[in-house]
Amino acid sequence: MVVVALSGSGILVATSATPGAAAAGGCPGSAYVPNYLDGTVSVINTATGAVSAPIAFSKGPGAGVVAITPDGKHAYVTNPLGGTVSVITTATGVVSAPVTVGKMPIGLAITPDGKHVYVANAGDGAVSVITTATGVVSAPITVGKGSDWVAITPDGKRAYVTNNNDDTVSVITTATGAVSAPIAVGKRPSTVAITPDGKHAYVTNYTDGTVSVITTATGAVSAPITVGNSPVAVAITPDGKHAYVTNEGHLGAGDSDTVSVITTATGAVAPITVGKGPDAVAITPDGKRAYVTNNNDGTVSVITTATGAVSAPIKVGTVPYAVAICPTRSAHRR
Numbered sequence: 001m002v003v004v005a006l007s008g009s010g011i012l013v014a015t016s017a018t019p020g021a022a023a024a025g026g027c028p029g030s031a032y033v034p035n036y037l038d039g040t041v042s043v044i045n046t047a048t049g050a051v052s053a054p055i056a057f058s059k060g061p062g063a064g065v066v067a068i069t070p071d072g073k074h075a076y077v078t079n080p081l082g083g084t085v086s087v088i089t090t091a092t093g094v095v096s097a098p099v100t101v102g103k104m105p106i107g108l109a110i111t112p113d114g115k116h117v118y119v120a121n122a123g124d125g126a127v128s129v130i131t132t133a134t135g136v137v138s139a140p141i142t143v144g145k146g147s148d149w150v151a152i153t154p155d156g157k158r159a160y161v162t163n164n165n166d167d168t169v170s171v172i173t174t175a176t177g178a179v180s181a182p183i184a185v186g187k188r189p190s191t192v193a194i195t196p197d198g199k200h201a202y203v204t205n206y207t208d209g210t211v212s213v214i215t216t217a218t219g220a221v222s223a224p225i226t227v228g229n230s231p232v233a234v235a236i237t238p239d240g241k242h243a244y245v246t247n248e249g250h251l252g253a254g255d256s257d258t259v260s261v262i263t264t265a266t267g268a269v270a271p272i273t274v275g276k277g278p279d280a281v282a283i284t285p286d287g288k289r290a291y292v293t294n295n296n297d298g299t300v301s302v303i304t305t306a307t308g309a310v311s312a313p314i315k316v317g318t319v320p321y322a323v324a325i326c327p328t329r330s331a332h333r334r
Contacts, residue, residue, distance in 0.1 A: 029045060034063035035054065035318055038056075039056060039062050040055060041075070062080055063321060064106055065321065070113070074087050075088040078108055080122075082098065083123075084105070099130055110132075111152055112152070116129050118161075125147050126147065127150065129177075144161070147170070151201065154196060160172075160201050162191060168189070185212040186208040190205070191233045197240055199216055204231040209226060227255070229256045231246065232279050235282050238283065243264055274292050275296070275299045277297070278295070278301070285325065289302050295319050
């Protein structure tokens, strides 16, 4: 990511800065939480649970999904209603002029080398690629209908995109932009996460209440793993042993307001109760905690992964939509 985006004249333009955000924010040791209805980002100090003054970057509703560069210096946030991506400098809280992408950008992911950001545009059925050094945006890569989320393999060679409206996953070869034949999964695939070894992609199926597992070498899809009601997000622990799935609970009976923990070796599932309408989840770099945003009560729950214990909720903004955790200091040097 760049500190600021290039304007049409080629001049670097920085917009708002929030002094309170700089004090509590920055990397490492911070969790970034976009608040959809506020158009802000809250920054949680993961050591203390303290929350920054919100970083404002949108004139009204629209804070979407956040991803942080491998060096921890910048956080990219989608603005679904504005068709743009904003860039926050984590050390200062300064927000760039927005980078225009496609219609209704939602999910995004950054390549392991930090050079590109892949943005899923649900309104276009396409993926935009931002070059972080310049802010230049590629011609859109067409994928499936309702492209919702994107995850990149650890080697940076492929991007997996969920297509919410046609029940498939598209795979982009990052070196060429070529797109695979779509892989059929469950109904309304929402998010996707790749295991640390790159061998499997876990896909949440919102309508089915299941998770599909794709073997990346072959494209083969497992029998679905039943989780809770309306699963939205999935995150995998650094050791690859567990997948954490949020169950938002909007589609009826079943485990709602929970996180399902899948043991990846066996497919066994155990639920943990969190706040109301859990939406997003991220795991700390050391694998010790899982941060869960609760859409319907404006909080974040923190799960201790070794015990399943859940913290007292941390209050953030209105409709916390996503969460990303900064890399550790050692990760900056890689």
